């Protein structure tokens with residue numbers, strides 16, 4: 001059985017070892033990347049049972065993604081394969097440690113064909129948490145509808161909805177993004193935006209105003225990520241900053257937010273105090289940016305405990 005359910009697209013990632021314009025790069029090691037599977041892998045490494053759903057292309061790349069995620073101990077049994085489209089691909093271009101460009105080759109991909117009917121309610125309902133990102137609804141109309149259906153199932157079954165806006169303006173217009181991200185946020189119990197994403201969604205500047213606006217008058221938990229400074233927690237009862245961990249050297253910033261989400265969800269599943277969960281989430285975020293790749297730096301439980309000491 002699973003404790004968390006998430007759904008989204010995972011792509012084959014081609015990420016060169018050297019920091020150089022792709023115009024001159026000749027070799028591309030092959031990896032995988034996808035915000036939701038990053039979270040599922042992070043949770044698996046922390047000792048949880050995570051279920052990840054997606055649609056993959058029939059053929060080598062789909063098999064590679066599928067086997068890799070399954071190999072990380074994530075439950076992939078609800079995934080579907082299709083002959084109608086290819087598995088998405090992503091190229092990363094790093095020009096300096098903190099300056100990462102991504103190029104998507106994912107329009108009309110297999111994952112973009114996800115449909116509400118693909119969701120297995122009985123399977124999902126085993127989970128206590130539904131994890132969503134703002135990437136999945138950006139992929140296609142049917143993906144948007146699938147996300148809305150997942151929300152409906154989660155509500156019906158008393159699941160906690162954790163939402164990371166993960167704004168990707170390469171995938172949709174600012175106008176649609178703003179509308180849909182706010183629509184999903186309204187249904188979520190826990191919202192995990194970066195400060196810039198929160199500002200984008202709400203049009204507010206001050207962090208307290210951003211959080212209050214995301215609460216939308218409900219009793220939600222808002223946790224705003226502020227990079228190396230850590231995170232800001234905003235609930236009805238408390239408004240508090242929780243400090244981040246020092247990072248010796250940023251190697252690859254991609255995936256930090258997913259590690260953060262895994263840390264928070266782990267805390268929810270263990271029914272830990274929020275402060276403790278956020279502290280762990282900060283630690284995982286710091287560990288992820290110190291290693292290459294989107295998910296490779298996600299720590300096992302022991303490693304994160306050691307790092308926090």
Ligand code: KDG
Pocket residue numbers: 009033034035036038090102135168254255256257258294
């Ligand atoms: O959060 C990291 C993800 O952005 C990365 O792994 C790839 O899912 C991805 C995306 O859509 O950019």
